[in-house]
Amino acid sequence: MKNRNPIWDFFASVKLALFTLFFLSTTSIIGTIIPQKETTQQYIEKYGEATANLFQILSITPDMYSSAWFLSLLSLLCLNLIVCSLDRFPGVWRQIKADNLNTPLSRLEKMDPQRRWQLDNPPESTAIALKTALKTSGWKTEERKLDNALLLFAQKGGMTRTGVYIVHASILVIFAGAIIGSILGFKGSIMLPETKTTDKAYAFGTNSPIDLGFEIRCDRFNIEFYDNGMPKSYRSQLVILENGKVVKEKAIVVNDPLSYKGITFYQSSYEPYPEFLITITNKKTGLSETAIIPYQQQRNLEKNDLRFGIINAEAQGQSVSRIKIWLSDDKGEPSLFWLDDGEQVTVERAQNNFTVSAKQMYATGLQVAKDPGVWTVYTGCALMIIGLIVAFFMSHQRIWLYIREETDGKSSILMAGNANKNKAGFEKTFQALTQTMNKV
Amino acid sequence: MNSSQLIGITTFTYLFSTILYAALFIFKTKRLGPVATVFTLIAFLIQTAGIGLRWLESYQMGVGRAPLTNMYESVVFFAWTIILIYLIIEWKFKTRIIGAFAVPFAFLAMAYASFASGITKEIVPLVPALQSNWLIAHVVTCFIGYAAFTVAAGLGIMYLIKNTSETRQSTNDSTLLGSLPPLKVLDDITHKTMIFGFLWLSIGIITGAIWANSAWGTYWSWDPKETWSLITWFIYAITLHARYTRGWGGTRIAWLAIFGFISVIFTYYGVNFLLAGLHSYGSN
Ligand code: HEM
Numbered sequence: 001m002k003n004r005n006p007i008w009d010f011f012a013s014v015k016l017a018l019f020t021l022f023f024l025s026t027t028s029i030i031g032t033i034i035p036q037k038e039t040t041q042q043y044i045e046k047y048g049e050a051t052a053n054l055f056q057i058l059s060i061t062p063d064m065y066s067s068a069w070f071l072s073l074l075s076l077l078c079l080n081l082i083v084c085s086l087d088r089f090p091g092v093w094r095q096i097k098a099d100n101l102n103t104p105l106s107r108l109e110k111m112d113p114q115r116r117w118q119l120d121n122p123p124e125s126t127a128i129a130l131k132t133a134l135k136t137s138g139w140k141t142e143e144r145k146l147d148n149a150l151l152l153f154a155q156k157g158g159m160t161r162t163g164v165y166i167v168h169a170s171i172l173v174i175f176a177g178a179i180i181g182s183i184l185g186f187k188g189s190i191m192l193p194e195t196k197t198t199d200k201a202y203a204f205g206t207n208s209p210i211d212l213g214f215e216i217r218c219d220r221f222n223i224e225f226y227d228n229g230m231p232k233s234y235r236s237q238l239v240i241l242e243n244g245k246v247v248k249e250k251a252i253v254v255n256d257p258l259s260y261k262g263i264t265f266y267q268s269s270y271e272p273y274p275e276f277l278i279t280i281t282n283k284k285t286g287l288s289e290t291a292i293i294p295y296q297q298q299r300n301l302e303k304n305d306l307r308f309g310i311i312n313a314e315a316q317g318q319s320v321s322r323i324k325i326w327l328s329d330d331k332g333e334p335s336l337f338w339l340d341d342g343e344q345v346t347v348e349r350a351q352n353n354f355t356v357s358a359k360q361m362y363a364t365g366l367q368v369a370k371d372p373g374v375w376t377v378y379t380g381c382a383l384m385i386i387g388l389i390v391a392f393f394m395s396h397q398r399i400w401l402y403i404r405e406e407t408d409g410k411s412s413i414l415m416a417g418n419a420n421k422n423k424a425g426f427e428k429t430f431q432a433l434t435q436t437m438n439k440v
Numbered sequence: 441m442n443s444s445q446l447i448g449i450t451t452f453t454y455l456f457s458t459i460l461y462a463a464l465f466i467f468k469t470k471r472l473g474p475v476a477t478v479f480t481l482i483a484f485l486i487q488t489a490g491i492g493l494r495w496l497e498s499y500q501m502g503v504g505r506a507p508l509t510n511m512y513e514s515v516v517f518f519a520w521t522i523i524l525i526y527l528i529i530e531w532k533f534k535t536r537i538i539g540a541f542a543v544p545f546a547f548l549a550m551a552y553a554s555f556a557s558g559i560t561k562e563i564v565p566l567v568p569a570l571q572s573n574w575l576i577a578h579v580v581t582c583f584i585g586y587a588a589f590t591v592a593a594g595l596g597i598m599y600l601i602k603n604t605s606e607t608r609q610s611t612n613d614s615t616l617l618g619s620l621p622p623l624k625v626l627d628d629i630t631h632k633t634m635i636f637g638f639l640w641l642s643i644g645i646i647t648g649a650i651w652a653n654s655a656w657g658t659y660w661s662w663d664p665k666e667t668w669s670l671i672t673w674f675i676y677a678i679t680l681h682a683r684y685t686r687g688w689g690g691t692r693i694a695w696l697a698i699f700g701f702i703s704v705i706f707t708y709y710g711v712n713f714l715l716a717g718l719h720s721y722g723s724n
């Protein structure tokens with residue numbers, strides 16, 4: 001026996017686990033009632049100066065769940081798990097690896113379920129027949145010769161004893177992933193107007209700039225609506241650039257982000273601008289120009305020798321639906337026409353044709369996250385589910401057959417077995433097995 | 441016939457099932473047993489058809505989405521799962537009295553879905569954040585867990601009722617409560633149902649985290665709903681450990697089953713209505 005150290009025992013105890021889990025659940029409630037991550041000013045307005053102060057001293061605000069005392073509780077849970085597992089696992093491993101052929105007859109005789117019967121053959125041939133019967137039911141047997149007897153043993157699911165430890169380890173893996181993410185990762189956001197490029201995001205909370213290490217551009221942002229006016233999709237056409245060269249392109253929507261070099265961009269919001277994005281292409285020369293132009297201002301496009309402006313627009317809420325454009329190349333009357341937001345039309349002029357597309361300008365709101373711990377967390381989650389299934393629904397089943405040689409050359413058989421869980425289920429298996437054995 | 445009518449019919453059929461099971465329990469008319477089962481099964485099939493039809497209708501409307509994405513639909517699915525789990529227990533453990541304690545929850549859920557104000561039954565399209573298969577997986581798995589915990593609470597209540605009466609009078613096989621399954625059996629089924637629920641709640645929390653990560657880049661943000669689901673999960677973890685390693689059983693586990701259920705209801709309902717209310721109240 002290992003000498004018991006009281007400190008070790010304290011951290012290995014399930015009582016501590018129950019206490020920690022209880023404490024975690026009750027304290028977690030606080031942060032769901034007192035809103036988190038608001039400003040000091042907001043707290044003072046809501047709760048008064050004195051209470052707001054107290055909350056701050058107790059670290060209940062602004063962010064209880066990352067306060068030192070809450071993290072300590074989580075650490076205590078981890079420590080408890082580690083010590084408890086180290087304490088118990090060796091014993092479980094010994095049980096898995098045990099030499100079950102060493103089990104004394106006295107123990108077999110006390111097992112439940114058990115069955116006894118006799119056969120006319122001597123132990124050796126009986127054993128062969130029984131082994132075949134076991135094998136057809138999927139049990140692999142070992143055997144050992146004893147005085148005047150033969151002991152057969154078969155087992156299933158020894159490894160399922162590790163299920164609980166997989167669950168416990170999975171919790172540690174998830175915590176490890178969370179720690180990796182919080183040390184090596186960041187969370188931030190970008191408000192990126194269409195056609196513009198940036199190489200920075202702004203961290204949540206502090207708003208300090210974070211270098212992305214590459215550039216990102218939003219070529220286009222658009223919103224689709226259902227017939228009833230509810231938003232159907234927010235879509236940003238994003239381009240990643242390194243040293244001015246395009247290295248990746250993707251249209252992202254909510255739930256389908258873009259990842260590049262471990263940094264992921266999520267569609268999260270948008271901002272409509274009181275400006276318009278116009279692209280005009282000269283059909284003859286193929287020359288294309290894009291301009292950002294405010295409402296009701298005239299603009300010259302030098303290369304195409306054109307003048308144009310937005311003279312009217314219709315909007316639903318803050319989103320423009322139709323745009324009226326005035327366009328002239330000083331050859332004949334100016335053109336005046338409506339087009340839908342985002343639509344492309346051909347404008348016929350006396351000496352040339354142009355394709356014109358126009359849309360309201362938006363900035364897309366992106367959430368930017370780098371979290372190298374995510375896959376560790378997901379691995380932990382997968383382990384947890386596997387572990388729970390093993391721990392709850394699988395058991396270690398063992399069967400012994402003690403075949404004793406009788407004086408008249410016959411053999412008497414004692415069949416005994418046990419399972420560490422689901423005893424009722426095992427009893428059925430055992431009964432079914434004895435049925436097949438009886439036919440031997 | 442449209443899905444709302446079918447689901448509406450379900451509310452009343454579950455009420456009738458409740459009455460049948462209650463009658464079976466109170467009058468001990470054995471003949472009523474199969475009637476109650478068959479009736480509940482029919483109600484369950486009607487509800488299944490209703491949910492399926494609602495799915496189809498959403499496609500006909502050009503919205504095309506699983507019927508699992510708002511309060512109304514989730515409550516209906518919750519009731520459906522309670523009945524499914526109950527029917528499995530009835531079939532596996534060959535006891536019908538439990539129906540008197542499980543089916544009422546399904547009826548209450550359906551009544552709430554059908555009659556509570558502020559619950560819209562319309563099939564509305566999904567806003568972008570909700571367009572995710574992880575969300576569907578999340579709702580389905582969470583509600584299987586919640587339904588199992590509801591049945592476990594029903595079993596816990598049975599246990600407590602039977603237990604108080606047994607301590608009061610020694611032999612009472614002729615009385616009302618004599619027809620309840622033995623305490624040991626109740627305790628065992630409660631435990632098994634909670635284990636089942638715990639597995640599904642775990643998967644539910646995980647799929648929810650994956651969904652959040654694909655939508656916002658954060659798998660866990662300690663918002664009240666997430667936090668309450670974790671609190672619920674802790675309560676059941678405590679229950680499992682207390683039973684498995686400290687030998688708790690009987691009344692204590694029955695109380696924990698009820699306590700856990702209260703936490704489930706709070707996670708599901710309270711957070712939406714009470715805490716949200718508190719927050720908006722506070723910020724006025
Ligand atoms: C939230 C955290 C935890 C979860 C989800 C969890 C999960 C589980 C599960 C599912 C079981 C199997 C129960 C059964 O088969 O009925 C179990 C058993 C057990 N847990 Fe935990 N556990 C947690 C924390 C802890 C902690 C902190 C300890 C530290 C002492 C602990 C100690 C044990 C022990 C000793 C067993 C019994 C193992 C055996 O002998 O088979 N658990 N746990």
